[in-house]
Amino acid sequence: MVLNAAAPAVELDEPSPPRPTFATAWVFLLAALCGTFLAVPTLRYDFFGDELYFIAAGAHRSLTYADQGVLIPLVAHLADTVAPGSAPMLRLPAVLMTAAAVVISAAVAYELGGSRTAQLVAAAAYGISPLAATQAVQLSTFSFDATLQAALIWLLIRWIRTRDDRLLIAVGVVAAIDLQVKWFIPTILLCLAAGVIAAGPRELLWRRGLWIGAAIFAASALPGLWWQNQHGWPALAMSKVIGAEQDAAGGGPLACLPQMIGLTGLLGGLLAAWALWSLARERWLRPYLFMLVASGLLVAVVLFGHGRPYYTAGFLPVLFGIGAVALPYYRGERFNRVLRVIALPVIGLSLVIITALVAALPQSSSRVHSEIRTQADFAMRTSIYGSSGWSDLTAKVADAYRRLPESERPKAIIAQNYWQAAAIQNFGRDYGLPPVYSPNRGFGYFGPPPSDIGAVLYVGLDSTEPTLERQFGSVRALDQLNVRNGFPGVNTDIAIWICRGPMHPWPDLWPDMMDLHLPLGI
Incomplete structure (x- = not known):
């Protein structure tokens, strides 16, 4: 494999067909259906502890917080003002962000020239994944961060196709918003930057729009940095605390990787794997090879940093979009064979899995017959039965x-x-x-x-x-x-x-x- 930063935006061995249109109506309908379906558990789960904390934090105005940015507490405060004590209202923004991630998956497929079928497959892969169910079920920093990360990468992919530098300014704006959610976005940006440096397009690094976007991002970080400095940098200490909690509850790095894979679901997992394989070998995807490098770096950072498995979630809508387009590779017969053999069974089984999860969870607390003795027990109980008490x-x-x-x-x-x-x-x-x-x-x-x-x-x-x-x-x-x-x-x-x-x-x-x-x- 040769890393070539000077590769054109789209390079094929054969003439490319006319660009398909974006399946707007179908994609938004699918996103609405997925959002509505995934919202069902939000009606049944009691408040999670962090959700209650977000409401409390929203009542204490601050430039930032020891463990997060200002956006989620603000959203929680507004939701609780509109409907005090309503868990479904509190979670509505999380459901909307999940639906937005469904749309982004389709949008990535469109940017790469995917057909309407490819767009809908990419959207469905995210909408029926366990990751989406996890994202929608509670208000959390993850519920916003995953979608904002995906939007940022989609803007980069669109820039590669169009070279419209306004998109790079938008990247800075999205990153600035995400920084007000949680402080993991600098890690994401570093992984993406390393991917671009290693695999291109390096031209991106010298565009004026990128540096304007970087200035916007840097300016948005100043209030939080000042607050952290004034309070002894609790965010750095929190990262170690979270790592220890993840090891105790999730089994450490060796168990984290299977959890990452499990969150993708059956259809999404196959698409993501195909996307990574295609990025490594297909010439027409070379302009987007940075995604392969950045994905590998991010997984390594999460594993060695003892992070949570959903820290990689923002890359998945993008990989689903790439995988859905890469399946046919503009070769109709090859695509038809794959579609006939595995597509419908895989989609059907994925639907069965997500339907079973949504229908079964949470279980009634009356079915609990054992004590919680470890952090792993606590995490399992919360996942199956929700919080209570x-x-x-x-x-x-x-x-x-x-x-x-x-x-x-x-x-x-x-x-x-x-x-x-x-x-x-x-x-x-x-x-x-x-x-x-x-x-x-x-x-x-x-x-x-x-x-x-x-x-x-x-x-x-x-x-x-x-x-x-x-x-x-x-x-x-x-x-x-x-x-x-x-x-x-x-x-x-x-x-x-x-x-x-x-x-x-x-x-x-x-x-x-x-x-x-x-x-x-x-």
């Missing part, structure tokens, strides 16, 4: 608070972990509970209780009491919460104390209490 936790805290004489009721609640804090803050509105604070993860950077608050209601693992006794002059247990086969750190192994007389002023005590790890007691 928020109402148990909030009701127990409210009961303990109300049983105190009115004159002794503290003016603040501290929760040990950020999920607890977010749940009590969101659901505690119905109980008239005081403001909630937590030293855990991003919640800790919202700040400590006011200096004049001496007594607090503390909610945490029942093993936390010795630590509290070193931090407060008086610690008295009020209640416990232990739901059989419940969620550790949510409605199992939970204790509630009233703590008086902090040993140091809150601004001095708070930094020692702050912790980026999620304490679940497992």
Whole structure:
């Protein structure tokens, strides 16, 4: 294989046929159907812990956050304002972003000259993949990041075909938006840049539009960089914490690669594999060879960096589009043979798999008959049954608070972990509970209780009491919460104390209490 940066935008051994039109109506109909279908589980899952945190974070305005950008908390805040307490409304933006990724898959196929059939196959591959089901089921940084990454790469592919430098400025704008979602986009850009340097088209690196886009991206990063610098760069520490959590819950790098492959689904996996194979060997795809290099680099970064398997998700709509177009390679008989032999069975089986997933999940919590003992157990339980226990936790805290004489009721609640804090803050509105604070993860950077608050209601693992006794002059247990086969750190192994007389002023005590790890007691 020869890497040739000077290769033309499209180079064939035979005359290319007229460019097909974009199957606009069919693609958008397919995206709408997939989005509607994948939205069904959003009606059944209880809130995930991070979703509650996003709502809480949206109520605390900031230039950025310790663990993410500003966009998802803002979206969560707006959704909760429109429909307070509605999980489906909160997840609607995730469903829309998933549908957009379906359209991008088709758009990539169109840019490469794919027929309407190829466009629809690419779109369907994403729409019926486990990845899409994961993306749509909850509001998350991943639900936006995957689609924005795919849009960015689609713009690059379109630039290769058209050489319209306005597209490179748009790349910078999309990257700037994605940076407000999560901070993984610089890694994506570095992988793409390495791919272009190695495989071309290197002409891209000298285009004025690219540098205008880079300036837009750099300017968008300044507020977040300033905030991180002011707060000791928690984002860097968070990457290590997430890596450790991924190893504990997902089995480490050796297990991550099969999980990546599994997210593509049957149809998508075959298309992605065919895309990578075709990029390596087909001359007409040489202008897009950077995708092969960038994909390999990204997989290596995720595996060696102990990242999550969905970190590669933004490349998949693009690979699905490339694979769908590369199947026929403008040779009708070859395509017809492949289509007749495997296409319909593969699409049919893929539909069966995704339908079974959507219909079966989440399972009823009444079918849970075992305790959660490890991080892997926790991840499996959440995937199959969803999260639960928020109402148990909030009701127990409210009961303990109300049983105190009115004159002794503290003016603040501290929760040990950020999920607890977010749940009590969101659901505690119905109980008239005081403001909630937590030293855990991003919640800790919202700040400590006011200096004049001496007594607090503390909610945490029942093993936390010795630590509290070193931090407060008086610690008295009020209640416990232990739901059989419940969620550790949510409605199992939970204790509630009233703590008086902090040993140091809150601004001095708070930094020692702050912790980026999620304490679940497992």
